[in-house]
Amino acid sequence: MLQVQGLTAERGGRQLFTELTFALNAGECLHVQGPNGVGKTTLLKALAGLTNTHCGVVSWQGKSQSDWGDDFAANLHYLGHRDALKDTLSPLENLLTLARLQGVGLSENAALQALLKVGLAACIDLPVRQLSQGQKRRAALARFLALPRPLWIMDEPLVALDIAAQAELGQWLAEHLSGGGIALLTSHQEIPELIPAPRILLLEAM
Numbered sequence: 001m002l003q004v005q006g007l008t009a010e011r012g013g014r015q016l017f018t019e020l021t022f023a024l025n026a027g028e029c030l031h032v033q034g035p036n037g038v039g040k041t042t043l044l045k046a047l048a049g050l051t052n053t054h055c056g057v058v059s060w061q062g063k064s065q066s067d068w069g070d071d072f073a074a075n076l077h078y079l080g081h082r083d084a085l086k087d088t089l090s091p092l093e094n095l096l097t098l099a100r101l102q103g104v105g106l107s108e109n110a111a112l113q114a115l116l117k118v119g120l121a122a123c124i125d126l127p128v129r130q131l132s133q134g135q136k137r138r139a140a141l142a143r144f145l146a147l148p149r150p151l152w153i154m155d156e157p158l159v160a161l162d163i164a165a166q167a168e169l170g171q172w173l174a175e176h177l178s179g180g181g182i183a184l185l186t187s188h189q190e191i192p193e194l195i196p197a198p199r200i201l202l203l204e205a206m
């Protein structure tokens with residue numbers, strides 16, 4: 001379970017959100033909504049433990065982020081505006097390198113299966129710098145499928161994806177949730193139908 005208690009953040013001297021409190025159980029998805037600049041990315045980064053620009057308590061499985069320390073990251077995948085891929089490496093090398101750096105066992109065959117699932121059969125060995133934006137995003141999504149983690153945090157995951165890939169992402173999210181995973185995402189686009197439907201958190205300008 002992800003628990004958020006009294007989360008407050010400001011950026012550049014401006015209060016973004018204050019005293020946010022909610023909990024997400026296994027199988028639940030939260031769609032964070034709100035206008036540009038309201039603080040959605042800031043919230044997702046705070047929940048992923050990628051910023052310290054906030055105060056309040058974020059707990060995962062009953063233990064606070066600070067108590068988890070560096071081990072917290074192993075519970076989640078984060079997809080940000082940038083795809084966090086090394087440009088000179090192929091999608092396959094990116095995936096295998098990530099797994100190695102994180103000390104996770106991932107066979108080449110399992111990595112290939114994930115890359116095929118995200119539709120990258122034709123560019124598995126190309127350096128990422130030669131991929132289109134949508135292909136880069138697919139390559140970034142491959143790690144969600146190759147390295148199972150219970151918490152998925154996705155900032156505008158639909159950006160650059162074509163219609164077919166958007167529908168597939170909806171399917172992967174649904175499978176993740178039905179397997180007991182938790183997901184938080186932002187999207188200015190309508191997200192493909194999920195079962196169960198996401199809960200909504202609307203951030204409003206303060």
Ligand SMILES: Nc1ncnc2c1ncn2[C@@H]1O[C@H](COP(=O)(O)OP(=O)(O)OP(=O)(O)O)[C@@H](O)[C@H]1O
Pocket residue numbers: 011012016034035036037038039040041042043
């Ligand atoms: N590094 C930074 N330093 C100062 N202010 C920042 C910084 N990053 C973001 N901000 C400010 O924090 C506010 C919230 O930004 P954030 O990216 O969280 O918004 P958002 O809701 O995700 O917006 P969008 O829908 O445009 O992606 C914005 O007003 C932005 O100008």
